[in-house]
Amino acid sequence: MDREGKKNNQKAPALFMIAAGLILIASAITYAMLENMNRFSEPGKILVSLGLAGSGILVILLGLNTKFPWKGSSGFFLACGSLLSISGVLGFIILYPEDWFYPKVAYVVLTYTAGILLLLFNIMLQQSGNTSMPAESGSEPQDIETGNTMYAGESQLVAVISSMMVSRILYPEDSYASWNSTDNENEIYIINNDIIQDDKEKGKICETGSSSGNIPETMFPETMMDIDPETSGTIETNGTTDTFEIITETGTKSATAVTKSKSFFSMKRTDIRKDDHMKEAAHKILRFHFGRMLKHERGTMLGKDIEELHDMRVAAMRMRSVLQVFNGHLDMNTMKPIFRNIKDTRRSLGAVRDLDVFMEKIQHYTGSLPEDRTSELDELVGTLLIERDKARGLMLLHLDSTKYDKFKLNFTKILEKEGQWEESLVDRDGRPLPHRVRDVLPPLLYNELSKVRAYDDLVREDEPSFEMLHALRIDIKILRYTLEFFDEVLGEETKSLIKDLKELQDVLGDIHDAVVAMELLENYLKYGKWDYTEGRKSVGEQIIIDPGVENYLAYRRKEITELLESFPEVWTKVMETDFGVRFSNVIAELYHN
Known part of the structure; x- marks a missing residue:
């Protein structure tokens, strides 16, 4: 009875700590769901949710460590693991978001990871030691087996909850997971640089070998550009952009093009005419500069030529200016969220571009200095490089986000929808409007x-x-x-x-x-x-x-x-x-x- 009571007294604090850890993680998940958390949420919200989740995982592992008696070096591993893990959590809370950049990020992540690994290793060490102990009674093996089962179940629960937390933040439910998420609308396909819709061939993206212009691969993710040779077969066209056929093993299916006009991806000019309606002119201008923006997207993300970023930003700025130039001629209920996304993109690009310009000014200045003074701004340049890395990281997160992909998909649909760009020629009283x-x-x-x-x-x-x-x-x-x-x-x-x-x-x-x-x-x-x-x-x-x-x-x-x-x-x-x-x-x- 004394031994059994001792074991129960030993398990009580462990179960309490495990429960406390689960509560912390559950609070983090609940908070993330209520705040609709994602990678671009406010820093304070990310700090609270990840802080709770990281602390919860730590508390659960500490609880699992206290389930077994300390033997040998287990106390050392427990102390080191606890210290490192707590230091990682505190480091994240102190540094995020103002000082959250390399190499401080690496220090915090490595510290927390090392602490968690030590705690896990200590659990396995204690588990192994208890399993190898000889049984003194018939009930002892059953206790060990029960302990094994409880440990496995708790570990699985921790893994499931942790994956839910990370998944919720990285891939919020209200965001498009990829471009082929169409929200029950017709799928978009590309052939001969034209956008094509098809109600029947859901989930397929068709691309021909010949094209009249270069389409940036970043416009459509690689997973959508690939064609399964066993299911897609070959593609034949009738020589126009009106229709095309997909020949598969099960037969031939046709699709109808949304537009007969040349795709905006390969536009060389806007082709505005004097008798165009103003809304139609805005349509052509947006198509032209949207194509320009996408043309420089890949080069911007690669970062080898700073002029790629500059050209992409200029295209975004010109699209944003359309709102002011064509005020009163656009359907703002449709275009307002589009212009908001363009503004966000321009800002993310501008943060990097401003630092590029600043660096160019410094290089011009140091180039005019005597040789013995050319290094006097090295410390400032180092600070600027860190700031640029931070700004570029945020820019890449934006350009790689589902929010940005959804914007491109929605804007493409709007630009290719001809009826969207018809302008009313009379006012409510039936009087003609200048157009x-x-x-x-x-x-x-x-x-x-x-x-x-x-x-x-x-x-x-x-x-x-x-x-x-x-x-x-x-x-x-x-x-x-x-x-x-x-x-x-x-x-x-x-x-x-x-x-x-x-x-x-x-x-x-x-x-x-x-x-x-x-x-x-x-x-x-x-x-x-x-x-x-x-x-x-x-x-x-x-x-x-x-x-x-x-x-x-x-x-x-x-x-x-x-x-x-x-x-x-x-x-x-x-x-x-x-x-x-x-x-x-x-x-x-x-x-x-």
Whole structure:
């Protein structure tokens, strides 16, 4: 009886710890489900859910370790495993998300993993020791067998709960698992660079060997590009994009193309016409730049050429500008979530691009220094490389997410749905609405030009504010993009107007970049952090003494002064009479046959 009571007293705390661990993990899963958690949830939510889950696994393993009497070196393994695991959990809580980057991530993960492995090893060691003990009574083997069964069941339960937690965060239920998730809609296929729908051949993606243009493989995952030779057979077309046939062992099936127009994946120009409806023109512009964005997606993800990322970002920016240029001509109930996703993509790309530009500026600066000073910004460059790795990691998570894949799939469907782009020609009272490009574009362009020229009195002040110059840059960008969108139907002098606007926009952009760089460098010297956040308390007037950074800061301040001095010259080009005359001439081309 004493021995049996001792065993029960030993199991009681173990069962309590196992129950506590299960409660922690169950709380983590419940919280993740209630908050609809995924990889892109708020950092605080991820911290709570993973913190609870990691602590729960640790507590369960500690409970399993206390089920058996400590023998030999088991106490050492238990102590080391507990210390390492707890250190891993605390390290995650302390570092995430602000300091959660390599190599600190590796240290925390390795520490936690080593602790868990030691605890598991200790359990197996104790289990082996108990199994090899001779039985003193008929009931002893039964107790050991029961212990084995309980241990196996508890381990399986821990594994199941842990996999549920990870699966919930990485693959939320409301996200598309892959592009072939169509939510009970017709599947999308690709043949000869055209998008094709078929109600019958669900789950198959067809691709011919010949194509009129290059389609980025990242548009469709590799699992969807592969064709099973045993089931798909060969593909034959009738020479057009209207129909195609899939010949299989069971017979021949046909499908109908959604559109007869050339696919936006291989568009060389928008082909806008003067008599197009404005909504139809927006459709062509979005198709063209969406294709451009996808064309540079793979190069952006590979990261070998920074210009690939730049071109992809520019395409996203132009699509985003369509919302402002074509305001009132789009169905915002349909397009609002699309533009929101485009904005998210542009931001993820912009975070990396801004650091690329900053690095280029530093390289230009150090290249002008004497040889004995070329390394004075090495520490700053190292910090920027870490920041870029963090930004690039977040960008890759975005581009590899189911949310981004779902956006591409939905946007493709919208762009290929012809009825989606029909515009109402009358208002609610039956009165005709201006809708043709040749009628709507002239007042639109003159209105954008008037917005830009309205800054004249402000920018001629002795010290124009940087905020005002930044607002001017945005309005110039919209005017320039509007001219670029309709370049094919405007006069020959459009390119010269765009050139003048781009020169002005570049100067304003350099001023803005220099102002932002100056603020970042000042905060880096004062707070010791590159990306300063509002509200962070200073730990000193200047905690970093770095002559190299101070010299570079002075260089950027001087750059702002020089840019402000050069600004009036490029601004005059837009305000002079010749610019207005050329502007009117390109618009007049709309009324020529």
